[in-house]
Amino acid sequence: MKTTFTRLFFPLVTLAAAASVTWAADVPALGPDGFSLPMSDSGVPTYLIEMKDGQLIPPQLVVPAKTRFRIVARNIGSKPAEFESNQLRLEKVLFMGAEAYMNVTPLDAGSYDYFDEFSPGVDGKLIAKPRS
Amino acid sequence: MGQIIFVVARESIEALLIIGILFAWMSSREGAEKGKHWIYAGVLAGLGLATLLALTLVGVTHFLGGEARSWFEIGMLTLASTLIVQMVMWMRSHGRTLKKEMENRLDRDLSAANWWGVFFLVTIAVGREGSETAMFLYGSFLQLATWASYASFFGAVAIGLAIAMVLFYLLQLGNRFISWKWFFRITEIMLLFLGASLFLTASEKLLNGYLSNVDLPAWFYSSVWNTSHILSESSLIGDLLASLFAYRSRPIGWDLVTVAVFALVVWRLLAWQSTRQAQQTRPQTQAAANPGG
Incomplete structure (x- = not known):
């Protein structure tokens, strides 16, 4: 009970620590032009974001500005996830x-x-x- | 466990705000007690809708394809936002009692139509966010193995609901201790902001979905301002402000146009309603004073 309590009140601390570890572990691959590599580029570049029990893979994407693109969110974790970004105006339950x-x-x-x-x-x- | 408490509380707030305000309104109105049955019915129907939608999310049924689902979401959001505006207008037009109006057959029919409005609003409010909660809980439920994990799961669901219910009780308390005029002034603004937020979400889904192949003028896509360094939507408060008050840290031209259209329409409707009410009361008092002519 005590540990869940701590996790409830300090999710930022624990999760941010976990995130910084994974950040170092898989630095997102950037192409020679300094942008993230799309998973496919048939007309509209499409970038993959995988979600694994709170972990976002990759934690960082570099995309060209002023260009339409697509995001594929995929839940590879063992729990449901909701990909959300108000700033990108996206919301999808997975x-x-x-x-x-x-x-x-x-x-x-x-x-x-x-x-x-x-x-x-x-x-x-x-x-x-x-x-x- | 913390995650379950958070998701349940977070996803119930929107529905409980709507239900709480309608419930408080009906508690304080003579003749409106009957409306509570419509709320209960709406909650039940909403739970049914949530289950049905959760099944499509889980992939058990496919009665809505990807595209149909998107339209369905846009439709639900727009309808909910319209019903909220209609509900605010209805509350405005009725003072302390519904009893007098009930005696008039025409008004009785009008009220019946409004009860259906209450019913559908509650159904959508519960069903929309409820489906996400239901899917999340089902997914978490599948991971459970031990007795202790089941106990902690149901405990967490109960705590999450209890946290969200605090909002409901605050609204009931507010209704009792603040004068109706002030209670309504505050909740009316909250409802209209929620309506704007639902409408904005619908329009953003439209922009990213069906308008994704249409090239609108560039300013539609450009950020107008950026307050993400002050308050980002990925923080808890920013997230709540986004869903209840249509907050956007980096709104684009499209967002501002949408909110402006909503605000303009609501403003015109409320202005039209008050002039019409003023006109209606005048001839009636004249007719009462002069029954023969």
């Missing part, structure tokens, strides 16, 4: 094993966050930067 395609409108350069609403505390970061 059962275990489920995945969803979402369109993102052209973004201004800057950084945006995304998270799992069912496991709050860990933020993923999406960086939109102009193509040089």
Whole structure:
């Protein structure tokens, strides 16, 4: 009871610590142009974000600004997840094993966050930067 | 366990805000007691809807395909936001009692129509967020193995619901201790913001879904301001403000247009309602004073 209590009141601390560990473990692969590698690029670049029990993989995506793209959120964890980003205007509930395609409108350069609403505390970061 | 408490409490708040305000309204109105039955019925229907929608999320049934589901969500959100505005107008038009109106057959029919409005609003409010909770709980339930884990699961659900119910009781208390005028002024604003928020979510789904192949002018997609460093929606408070008050830390042109359209329509409707009421009371008093003519 005591440990769950602590986890309830300090989710930020514990989860942020966990996130910084995973951050170091898998630094997202960037292509030679400095952008994240899309999983497919047939017309609209499509980026994969996997969700595993509160963990966001990758924790950071670099995408071109002012360009439409798509995000595929896939839940590979053992619990349901909700991919959410108010800043990107996306929200999708995912059962275990489920995945969803979402369109993102052209973004201004800057950084945006995304998270799992069912496991709050860990933020993923999406960086939109102009193509040089 | 903490996660279950959080999700249950978080996902119930929106529905309990709507139910709490309607319930408080009906408690303080003579002749409106009957409306509570419509709320209960709406909650039950909402739980049914939530279960049905949760089944499609889990993948047991596929009665709604991906595209149909999206339209269904947009439809539900728009309908809920319309019903909220209608409910506010209805509350505005009735003062301390419904009893007098009930004696008039025409008004009785009007009230019956409003009870259906109450019913559908509650059904959607419970069903929409409830489906996500139901799916989440079902998924977590599948992971349970030991007696202790079952106990902690149901304990957590109960605590989560209890936390959300605090809002419901605060609304009932507020109704009792604050004068109706002030209670309504505050809750009316909360309801209208919630309506705006639901409408905004619907329009964003439209923009990312069906309008994703349409090229709108660039300013529609550009951020107008950015307050994410002050309050981001990924924080608990930011998240609640986003769903209850349509807060956006980086609104784009499209968001502002949507909210402006909503605000304009509501403002015109409320203005039209008050002038119409003023006109209606005048001829009636004249007719009463002069029954023969």
